[in-house]
Amino acid sequence: MRALLNGLERDTAGPSPQPWRLERGRPDLTGMEGRVLHEGQMESGPRFSLFQTADALVLLCGRELRIEADRMGGTGRAIVAPGSETLLTGQAGVFMVSAALDSMGQQLVHAAALARPGGAGAILLAAPSGAGKTTTSLALAQQGFGLMSDDGAVLCPGAGRVAVWGLPRRPKVHRATAALLPALAAGLLGDWDVAGEQPLDPARISGLRIAPPGLVLPLEALVWLGARRAGTTRCVPMGRDVFLAGFAVDNLNRGVAGVPEHQLRRFEAISRAVGHAPTYELQIGDQLADAGEALMRGVDQA
Incomplete structure (x- = not known):
């Protein structure tokens, strides 16, 4: 996942964005102010909430995973709880890759x-x-x-x-x-x-x-x-x-x-x-x- 996110840019003009950061730890539940876009259940895993703040698009899966995609700068980070890393291989990982591409003008x-x-x-x-x-x-x-x-x-x-x-x-x-x-x-x-x-x-x-x-x-x-x-x-x-x-x-x-x-x-x-x-x-x-x-x-x- 890290290698993929660090090498996403293809055939685009301008400077390359900084790589996304992948961190282990308990996701912070503060800073939840924003417009809720979608709520549901992962195919395998916890329930999730997708919401939009002034600066980022945020996917939150309880205390197991938080992904923040900067809406302007093409950067972001994922914070995953130890033992929950497999969440990044499913829908959450697709969201992270999609958000990174969107910030570069690709879909x-x-x-x-x-x-x-x-x-x-x-x-x-x-x-x-x-x-x-x-x-x-x-x-x-x-x-x-x-x-x-x-x-x-x-x-x-x-x-x-x-x-x-x-x-x-x-x-x-x-x-x-x-x-x-x-x-x-x-x-x-x-x-x-x-x-x-x-x-x-x-x-x-x-x-x-x-x-x-x-x-x-x-x-x-x-x-x-x-x-x-x-x-x-x-x-x-x-x-x-x-x-x-x-x-x-x-x-x-x-x-x-x-x-x-x-x-x-x-x-x-x-x-x-x-x-x-x-x-x-x-x-x-x-x-x-x-x-x-x-x-x-x-x-x-x-």
Whole structure:
């Protein structure tokens, strides 16, 4: 986590921000004055509160974790209680990375990112959790696409363009994915957890193309992973408005006080990307093996 936060800046102008600070200790519960944006339950862990003060965006998980993101200076800190460090590997860690990126004018979105075979562009593959992004992106990486990320992509708006890079992380694959793609067995790292998942090391899998870490590419196309279909896989044009609606719903949260300003900035980045690149729907057929050919045929014909 420390190495990731210290190296987040990609393709941006101006001086690099100071690294975020990670500290062990009991989080301070003072300085709670601010507007509550959201309250809820972590996937695994304590309840949390997200609130906004005059100077920072703060995520508080009881006496176990406090993350403060400076709203102006691009810096922040996380204070985690001894024994609760695993909280940083889940939703809280994603919040910290997202806040750091937001302060640099970049936005983390829930999507897979793939480098086009033989080209200089990136394709974003979007869909809600559980729809098959990891399975499809790994299959495409076996078919000549460069895997930049299976689940977390970063939008970097620039003058007249939108660029993309993939958040470095090891994919977690489900048993069903491993059954569909037998070559993944060489990269499995442990035992199946209660959700039927385990981490995967793509570098250990022969024939799987992995993009260099930190690779930044111009956005070439936005692809929504649609419902499965009988027969061959196809990639068809999709209305920008339909794509924007689905992508926004999957990436934005509405708090108790409405849509927070940092979520509005994410929506602006998403809208810019949808206005910049063509949009498609990929409908996987009976076999994953024809996904790459169908994707490139659909993008090239349009």
